Amino acid sequence: MSVQEQSSGEPAGAFDRAPAEGPATAAAHPRSLAEDLRARDDDSLSALLRARPDLITPVPTDLTQLAARAGTRASVIRALERLDRFTLQTAEALAVAPDPAPYGTLLHLLAGDAGDPVVTEVLPHAVATLREQALVWGPDDRLRLVRTARELLTPSPQHPSPTGLGPTVAEATAGMSPGRIQELLTAAGLPTTHDAVSAVESLTGLFDDRARMSALLDTAPPESLEVLSRLVWGPPYGQVTAEPAARLRWLLDRGLLLPTAPGTVVLPREVALHLRAGRAHRRTEPLPPPVEPGAVHRPQVVDATAAGQAYTALATVEELLKDWDEGGPAVLRAGGLSVRDLKRTAVALDVPEPVAAFWIELAYAAGLLASDGEADERYAVTPAHDEWLDLPAAERWTRLATAWLSATRTAGVIGGRDAKDRTLSALGPGLDRSAAPEVRHRVLTLLAALPEGGTASPDALVERLHWERALRGAASSDDLRARLARWTLTEAESLGVTGRGALSAHGRALLGAAAPPAPAPEPATGPGDKLPVHHRHHHLPAPPPEPRSPAELAAAAARAGRLLAPLLPEPLDHVLLQADLTAVAPGPLERPLADVLNVLADVESKGGATVYRFTPGSVRRALDAGRSASDLQAFLAAHSRTPVPQPLAYLIDDVARRHGHLRIGAASAYVRCDDDALLNEIVADKRSQGLRLRRLAPTVLAAQADPATLLEGLRAMGFAPAAESAEGDVLITRAHARRTPPRRAPEPVPDGPPVPDATLLSAAIRAVRAGDLASTTPRKPSAAAPGPDGGLPRTTAAETLATMQAAVLTGSTLLIGYVNAEGSASQRVIAPVRVEGGFVTAYDHTADEVRTYPLHRVTGVAELADEQA
Numbered sequence: 001m002s003v004q005e006q007s008s009g010e011p012a013g014a015f016d017r018a019p020a021e022g023p024a025t026a027a028a029h030p031r032s033l034a035e036d037l038r039a040r041d042d043d044s045l046s047a048l049l050r051a052r053p054d055l056i057t058p059v060p061t062d063l064t065q066l067a068a069r070a071g072t073r074a075s076v077i078r079a080l081e082r083l084d085r086f087t088l089q090t091a092e093a094l095a096v097a098p099d100p101a102p103y104g105t106l107l108h109l110l111a112g113d114a115g116d117p118v119v120t121e122v123l124p125h126a127v128a129t130l131r132e133q134a135l136v137w138g139p140d141d142r143l144r145l146v147r148t149a150r151e152l153l154t155p156s157p158q159h160p161s162p163t164g165l166g167p168t169v170a171e172a173t174a175g176m177s178p179g180r181i182q183e184l185l186t187a188a189g190l191p192t193t194h195d196a197v198s199a200v201e202s203l204t205g206l207f208d209d210r211a212r213m214s215a216l217l218d219t220a221p222p223e224s225l226e227v228l229s230r231l232v233w234g235p236p237y238g239q240v241t242a243e244p245a246a247r248l249r250w251l252l253d254r255g256l257l258l259p260t261a262p263g264t265v266v267l268p269r270e271v272a273l274h275l276r277a278g279r280a281h282r283r284t285e286p287l288p289p290p291v292e293p294g295a296v297h298r299p300q301v302v303d304a305t306a307a308g309q310a311y312t313a314l315a316t317v318e319e320l321l322k323d324w325d326e327g328g329p330a331v332l333r334a335g336g337l338s339v340r341d342l343k344r345t346a347v348a349l350d351v352p353e354p355v356a357a358f359w360i361e362l363a364y365a366a367g368l369l370a371s372d373g374e375a376d377e378r379y380a381v382t383p384a385h386d387e388w389l390d391l392p393a394a395e396r397w398t399r400l401a402t403a404w405l406s407a408t409r410t411a412g413v414i415g416g417r418d419a420k421d422r423t424l425s426a427l428g429p430g431l432d433r434s435a436a437p438e439v440r441h442r443v444l445t446l447l448a449a450l451p452e453g454g455t456a457s458p459d460a461l462v463e464r465l466h467w468e469r470a471l472r473g474a475a476s477s478d479d480l481r482a483r484l485a486r487w488t489l490t491e492a493e494s495l496g497v498t499g500r501g502a503l504s505a506h507g508r509a510l511l512g513a514a515a516p517p518a519p520a521p522e523p524a525t526g527p528g529d530k531l532p533v534h535h536r537h538h539h540l541p542a543p544p545p546e547p548r549s550p551a552e553l554a555a556a557a558a559r560a561g562r563l564l565a566p567l568l569p570e571p572l573d574h575v576l577l578q579a580d581l582t583a584v585a586p587g588p589l590e591r592p593l594a595d596v597l598n599v600l601a602d603v604e605s606k607g608g609a610t611v612y613r614f615t616p617g618s619v620r621r622a623l624d625a626g627r628s629a630s631d632l633q634a635f636l637a638a639h640s641r642t643p644v645p646q647p648l649a650y651l652i653d654d655v656a657r658r659h660g661h662l663r664i665g666a667a668s669a670y671v672r673c674d675d676d677a678l679l680n681e682i683v684a685d686k687r688s689q690g691l692r693l694r695r696l697a698p699t700v701l702a703a704q705a706d707p708a709t710l711l712e713g714l715r716a717m718g719f720a721p722a723a724e725s726a727e728g729d730v731l732i733t734r735a736h737a738r739r740t741p742p743r744r745a746p747e748p749v750p751d752g753p754p755v756p757d758a759t760l761l762s763a764a765i766r767a768v769r770a771g772d773l774a775s776t777t778p779r780k781p782s783a784a785a786p787g788p789d790g791g792l793p794r795t796t797a798a799e800t801l802a803t804m805q806a807a808v809l810t811g812s813t814l815l816i817g818y819v820n821a822e823g824s825a826s827q828r829v830i831a832p833v834r835v836e837g838g839f840v841t842a843y844d845h846t847a848d849e850v851r852t853y854p855l856h857r858v859t860g861v862a863e864l865a866d867e868q869a
Helices: 033-038 042-051 063-070 073-081 085-096 103-111 117-132 147-153 178-187 196-208 210-218 222-231 246-253 269-275 299-323 339-349 353-365 383-389 393-406 436-448 458-468 480-495 505-511 550-567 591-600 616-624 629-639 646-658 676-684 686-691 707-716 758-776 797-810
Strands: 237-239 258-261 264-266 369-371 379-381 576-578 582-585 602-605 610-613 663-665 669-672 693-697 700-703 814-819 825-836 839-844 849-854 858-863
Touching (some): 073 147, 085 147, 103 117, 196 210, 299 505, 393 480, 458 480, 582 591, 591 616, 591 629, 616 646, 669 707
Antiparallel strands (some): 237 264, 814 858
């Protein structure tokens, strides 16, 4: 015996019968969207094609085709997804308003009976946005939502509306018997009518009349009003039993609840709007939620912190690429990096696995590593890495930062599941998220709008993004755009674009954003102000970023590099040698010094200063690379601010004295030494039994093991053997760098067609205008019957030739039908210049150029009316 909520959801609007008001009404009413587009100027069409670039791919033949394409379901959905919340609410309101709806009706639906001054001020912009994007057409006294958008946003039991409104009285009573409708009139205190149509109009008029409706509800039992209060904001559907309770029966008898199916009732839209005081939405959101600054740091502190993070980012990427320099992990059969290899890389970089995944993906996006494409496919460093290493530090950073800004591959989703429930792996497929660049740019733009050094709450940024793209994500915090925003904040801090949560100066330059102006004091609100002054800065959403040319991107990167360069530490040409066999590098080292030191010593700790430790193994590694003891002593003396400690000099001399005393060659393998006592010591050592050594001569031992195994075995026993070549020379062993063939960085996956540039827009609009001229130009009456293809002119070959020749003499313009070599038929407006040899040469107004057409492909010709010729 109770009404139960049956469905919930979101998409539509409301309706009211307020008098029309607002901007001026157009004199002529277009009958279709195509006519509305035809009346627009080139700037308006450019704005439409820029906002909806899918309409220009391919270029429409005329404005009728453009209008048809603008009304397709896929295109309308894409356009709706890019609307901010208030503009979407405006479209939802139009979806349930009368079609067409006056501007005043729409305003009343959004502002309510009391009138909202903020809505009143912002609504013209929302309507202008919908009209610019061809989602709404017609003058202000006859606003029409395009049919596809109306179908998508109109509420129904299967597709509930965010407004919570149900069907109108007319829609809900469509299947009701005329007698039952008359009973509803009688119960509501209205006179009966002679037919069902007028009865529905009478009942609708009652529900729309505020005074009479209030009087009717004053007589309702409190229990019935409680039922209405539960349905008023939606969902408007409920379930009733076969014998409704008295509180429900009272509502059903007067049409305040109407049956839609057995056991199901609905609250009519007009009743809900009365109970809502005319508002279509429970909460109208005309203004974007503000992103207020939180903590504000000194800009110098922000820039210094960000520069420190930028240096750490460079060091981390360099360390990653150095780790993979001789060949990285194997590529999985399905593509990507295995979990084990990701863990190993994370340990090598001393970072958590998600952070390691980010650095790996960043290096891949910058084109610094890729798959080698071999049969035994592995990841390796690309040749571009060597060029990158030769750049100054600031330029290396801008390469990474610009790659991050535009990349659609998203490291944050690694470890999740794809649509087929497969784990997403680093460097694997399925990581592209086309919305990532837009979200990154928008988050950084919002930070750029704050005072310099200002930070923002992640929740406030997410709420703002939800308002700006109302259909792109749910209100929950775990939708894709929310996660992308949070990942952006974390990644920007790791990369050094931000410092302490605030946008740095070099980050601002990279973004191309100007420094925010100093806040001006706000004057008091005057009596004539419709909107408080502090709201005026927020009532319009930020436009989407305009695409920047490669030259503009390069200029922004150069500016960022110039700002960052003075903040990065200068590479040092020295270390501090200590008596405990360590060397301290108090900062970043110059590359030649760092390269030698990485061979001569092992890194013991990192941080603000790097500590290197010298060991017998590390010294032997340097000797194996072709250095002599004297070279090493001279190198350390030249690059140390402290004298070379005696223990270190002894270590180098001791390892060098024993290095190469033993010689390893291939026999299977042999050991050669001039000191037979040393060979006796090796043979007597129990640890050599696994090498299966035997004496061939007083100074030679033969082994069953291969040279590499023999070399490692003797080193493990504490000796310092050296490998030798077939000629008896000492082999110099250096790390073998492995490079992939030249590889391009992965291309970002765009979120729909790219925004056309000014040149393409201009050419497309000229082509559409010319095609529209050909299809709509009036023609002189002709006796020729139209062909099966409808509009193409049809004349005989003799008539076509005679008309063409006459047009050449008179300089007149003709409309021709033309079928090209592929069989595509089209209409063209031409001004013939010459007719000879079976061809006509003419200025083609459709293509805006001189062309030559074979006469046998011309289906017919028609003269234009005098006023159009």
